[in-house]
Amino acid sequence: MTEPNRVSPFPAPDHQPVAGGIAARARAAASGGARYLAGLNTEQRDAVETLDGPVLVLAGAGTGKNRVLTTRIAHILSQGRARPGEILSVTFTNKAAREMKTRLAEMLGQAVEGMPWLGTFHSIAGRILRSHAELVQLKSNFTVLDVDDQIRLLKQLLQAENIDDKRWPARMLAGLIDGWKNRGLMPSQVPPGEAAVFGNGKGGKLYASYQERLKILNAADFGDLLLENIRLFREHPDVLRQYQSRFKFILVDEYQDTNVAQYLWLRLLSQAPSSGSSLPGSPRPSIASSEDGSPALDAARRPGDDDKSVAVAGPAPKNICCVGDDDQSIYGWRGAEVDNILRFEHDFPGAKVIRLERNYRSTAHILAAASHLITHNEGRLGKTLRTEDVEGEKVTVTGAWDSEEEARGIGEEIEELQRKGEPLNDIAILVRASYQMREFEDRFVTLGLPYRVIGGPRFYERAEIRDALAYLRVINSPADDLAFERIINVPKRGLGDATVQMLHDHARKRRIPLFEAARAVVETDELKPKARGSLRGLILQFERWRTQREVTPHTELAEIVLDESGYTEMWQKDRSADAAGRLDNLKELIRSMEEFENLHGFLEHISLVMDREGAADEDAVSLMTLHSAKGLEFDNVFLPGWEEGLFPSQRTLDEQGRAGLEEERRLAHVGLTRARRRAKIYFATNRRIHGTWTTTIPSRFLDELPADSVEITESKGGSGWGGAGGYGPSRFDNVESFGSSYSTPGWQRAQARRPASRGASEGGFQEEPSPFAGRDPFGGSFGGPFGRNKRGPLTIEGELVAKSTGTTSEFALGDRVFHQKFGYGKVVRIDGNKLTIAFDKAGEKKVVDSFVERA
Secondary structure, three states: OOOOOOOOOOOOOOOOOOOOOHHHHHHHHHOOOOHHHOOOOHHHHHHHHOOOOOEEEEEOOOOOHHHHHHHHHHHHHHOOOOOHHHEEEEEOOHHHHHHHHHHHHHHHOOOOOOOOOEEEHHHHHHHHHHHOHHHHOOOOOOEEOOHHHHHHHHHHHHHHOOOOOOOOOHHHHHHHHHHHHHOOOOHHHOOHHHHOOOOOOOHHHHHHHHHHHHHHOOEEOOOHHHHHHHHHHHHOHHHHHHHHHHOOEEEEOOHHHOOHHHHHHHHHHOEOOOOOOOOOOOOOOOOEEOOOOOEEOOOOOOOOOOOOOOOOOOOOEOEEEEEEOHHHOOOHHHOOOOHHHHOHHHHOOOOEEEEEOEOOOOOHHHHHHHHHHHOOOOOOOOOOOEOOOOOOOOEEEEEEEEHHHHHHHHHHHHHHHHHOOOOHHHEEEEEOOHHHHHHHHHHHHHHOOOEEEOOOOOHHHOHHHHHHHHHHHHHHOOOOHHHHHHHOOOOOOOOOHHHHHHHHHHHHHHOOOHHHHHHHHOOOOOOOHHHHHHHHHHHHHHHHHHHHOOOOOHHHHHHHHHHHOOHHHHHHHOOOOOHHHHHHHHHHHHHHHOOOOOHHHHHHHHHHHHHOOOOOOOOOEEEEEOHHHOOOOEEEEEEOOOEOEEOOEHHHHHHHHHHHHHHHHHHHHHHHOOEEEEEEEEEEEEEEEOOEEEEOOEOHHHHHOOHHHEEEEEOOOOOOOOOHHHOOOOHHHOOOHHHOOOOOHHHHHHHHHOOOOOOOOOOOOOOOOOOOOOOOOOOOOOOOOOOOOOOOOOEEOOEEOOOOOOOOOOOOOOOEEEEOOOEEEEEEEEEOOEEEEEEOOOEEEEEEHHHEEEO
């Protein structure tokens, strides 16, 4: 007999309010009648309310993309379609994720709690990986290695394989491995041709050894967070189904910037759970090659589209919404695949594509110029930005004689805007290459214009520039301990912290500069032979460079120093993405020295430039690269350097062909659409490229702008295009001392120090008295044209002759002493402050007296 009130042993089915039903409408009313939908235009509202099935939102620049994405999440929650923990929302930065949570709280009128799956690709993938670490041969407390740890581990592997790490740098291998991981390739899946490019064909083996070593160390690198997720899902379908069932809605921001690994990860999660669905197998190259060698779209193949891939037939894709703009895909150099967004409809049959084309940022002329330019790209889905705002000012195009006139003209335009009441915070200069910034930074210091560099340090604060300047500072002033310490082991010379500490100890005890301490120590047995040889070689180099300064132009000397020190070679061997840019910056540094008469004058100028420190909230011009400008907007945008070879970049064209050209054009589109009211393009007829003055050709992008929205103007920084022969006077027509005529504090000090006996055509400074004035304790010449000592260092067959410091040691012959390294011994010879000691166990050694004490 069945008991009438017996509770069923089976759990009650999960319940959610029916979409559009009484409960859902009552919940919407309780949340204020969906106030968050107010103010959306028709296309934006359609993107928010289309919740079922795959949706691609093509959001042009300034069309309210972020608002649409956030409002869509608010709509899902308020309609009761999913709980916060059932929504996967992926962004590219932690900042974007935080801003999204803040906006959600404002829309819903309450703090958004319980959204654990709103974050970056790697943070979410890392969380999943820690929950199932044992399935990929890790433990849940695995360590994520930083770049330095990766390089150190790879160096160990290179050493084990007897591979010369100078010819095959570990950093180069790290870049290759990162690229393979971004494409979702496990060691066994790397094409043999690619694996053979490193270490005489051992690239693939090293990748496999690296992965094996990571497992032993219970560690993963940044790329593993996604790669191991993909492997986890492929090898354990039950885990994949668990997450497919959990996520009822998937939202992806900046979909055009995803790489292959991110694409594969999303593709796996976006399939409806089914025990019979097949899973992606080995990824294949995502882009085929066209006849000209450039990447071309392949409509038939895609990573995961082979026989083992996720079946398109069968279970329909779940509710995935990707927001992006194919016209703003500008990160191909770091693995982003614009093909991902172009193939969305192929990957998700039946997908709805919604175009957001109404721009709320820029004026009509700016949008017309940007839209007309981007139509020259073939690889795009197509949309046309429009605005209901006024037409505004036309985009201006201005030609300058050279880069200095370009900087001068932009500086004067900015001052004119400032006089009209325009805040400097609303003005930006967007350059294609970071080395272009140097000209503008120098000009702004001259004008006294506050500026900030966004997305990186100011030109003279970049690591490679500081290193190069440190070498020059030591040549100019051997007593500059900070500069000498910075480069004593850059590039690597085997002179570590222990060596530097020993030099510091000796310098403090003797009250002498670090360089002089180094000269003393290399004549003793304090250092091991290898370190002693490296330090002696460095000292010899500096002595030689100081001698060369007597007869060598300072620009040529700088090139010699960077080459002979091995610093240029260090960056040439570096295979990181920014190595080429660092080399360009070094070339720009040498070019900037031409404006000054001597090395001391140049370093004086640098001290003025680097002395400027503005407050974080200061009204200042923003200076940045075009890549750093993505997501930002300003009333006034200056776009200098629109010349063939610079923009579009010749390096990009050579390496990527047509695909590279289209990405450069997208970069130009991004630059134009940063402007709200004014966009001003500049190009120079002459520019110093790789150390040589070159007559440049205006960028092809200028001819792709619509004539009706463009105005040609003359440069305000010089005589423009007038004058004899169609060209105005050049800055070379009036060469003045110091290469400048401005009246900064440094220039005024320089003029005040100029000796009366010297003619106006001579530059240079009268050096301030110093403790080392009147003598050269280093046996070399320093000070340039002021206080020169013509006698160079004395060398015999390449060996620096030891010189006594002239001081008398406090020890006497026969004294019993103790040395921290060599132990007890007896003084048998004295030469100034150098002692020859017969140690009880170590034998006879030469040491500096500051390193011993009486026994």
